[in-house]
Amino acid sequence: MGGTRKCVIHWFRRDLRIADNTGLFRASEHGLPVVPVYILSDWKDRHPWTGPNRQQFLCESLAALAAGLQAIFGRLVIRQGDAERELETLIKETGAVALHFNATPDPFGKSVEKAVRTLCDRLGIECHAHHDVSLHNPTEVLTQSGSPYKVFTPYSRNWLTLDKPSPLPSPKNLNTPKAIRSLDLPDISLWKLSNPARGILEAGEAAANARMNHFLRNKVSEYGETRDFPAEDVTSRLSQDLRFGLISIRTLYAKLLKADKDAKPSGRKNIGIYVKELAWREFYFAILHHFPDVLHQEFNPDWRGLPWDEPGERFEAWKDGRTGFPIVDAGMRELLATGFMHNRIRMIVAMFLTKDLHIDWRLGESWFMQQLVDGEIASNNGGWQWSAGTGADAAPYFRIQNPWTQTARYDPKGEYIKRWVPELKDTPAKLLMAPPKDGRLIARDYPLPIVDHAAERNRTLEIFKRHQAKKR
Secondary structure (H helix, E strand, O other), X not given: OOOOOOEEEEEEOOOOOOOOOHHHHHHHOOOOOEEEEEEEOOOOOOEOOEOHHHHHHHHHHHHHHHHHHHOOOOOOEEEEOOHHHHHHHHHHXXXXXEXXXXXOOOHHHHHHHHHHHHHHHHHOOXXXXXXXXXXXXXXXXXXXXXOOOOOHHHHHHHHHHOOOOOOOOOOOOOOOOOOXXXXXXXXXXXXXXXXXXXXXXXXXXXXXXXXXXXXXXXOHXXXXXXXXXXXXXXXXXXXXXXXXXXXXXHHHHXXXXXXXXXXXXXXXXXXXXXXXXXXXXHHXXXXXXXXXXXXXXXXXXXXXOOOOEOOHHHHHHHHHOOOOOHHHHHHHHXXXXXXXXXXXXXHHHHHHHHHHOOEOHHHHHHHHHHHOOOOOHHHHHHHHHHHHOOOOOOOOXXXXXXXXXXXXXXXXXXXXXXXXXXXXXXXXXXXHOOOOHHHOOOOOOOOOOOOOHHHHXXXXXXXXXXXXXXXX
């Protein structure tokens, strides 16, 4: 193109939508043709933070985005490789005068952004990084002394008082030049991956908006009363849509405000509970922003250096869902089949790995990221460290969930377990709520528990107490 006509680039990242997209809208305000680009990563075979499920969802989201851009006279340009290098090439090919993108919350993304800003300075073009991923930037929600929060409740009190940004309009005409070189839309074979889960939700902006509207119409007014029961279809199922930016957090919040105005008092209470879940998401973003070392070590320095068992066969049994603890196995099999796991079950299986099997939370954290469609680095790390007792505002080390009593409380009829563990479909629910008696199988093809929960609980308490004594 050689710069014969000025244009502006919008670099898509985790914002794969057209509506209420800060970077895309600001790019369109220049009044120049907009070149939307997505740059594919070039790793192969295996990655510690993603896998076939999330990459499949990404591919389908990109296809939907490309179709949506055509409706506003845009064209999604696909490149692959190092982001800095590919953007430099595209800037030179198009004669772009400005680059817009929405910033990401993870340390790797921030390092790439720093390099891209330096690139734009060197090339003499405008560079605009926008806050889009959350309602509030981590630097907005601070204590009175200006320091970051380490506990959720005071963070959320502050977060709730702050004015929330309003949704932005959608651009009407991007007028993307047609001659720009682009790769084909990808499929997961590009990364030498195969066999994604069969139960992955439909991707794309339209599907995400349909899920959001269904949740707001039919579920949110009872959310707080029903959210902990995994057998019921009562959660929002929007986590992967927020992760990939198929919906905007501003739009979601605005719709929640409207629902709150129209709701009965009990409905408003439940909406408020859901809004606090959004605050938890932003709390973990803030923790990662201010304390990026949480990706490698325990947030609470008191628990750094804890001894962990070698993973071995018990770790493989946990990953496959064959531990002999029905609620744990159901969760792990749901994950393998759908790339999703109910949040209550995430806590149970994470605490089981760290407190019953004494396996390093980092291994579980990585396994979740490789399997989850909604794998969000900040929230996943926060959840794992919460369960391990090592994180920000974490469960105390001595609060150890009992998988048997958790089953009785949250899956009393065994419906969730029987859905994902077919070997137990004819097993009476009461047998799913306690260890098998006298070492007898509860179903012919289902294993005995690989550990004794009571004994492992006592061992965990001893490990933490001994480590705590050494620190004094």
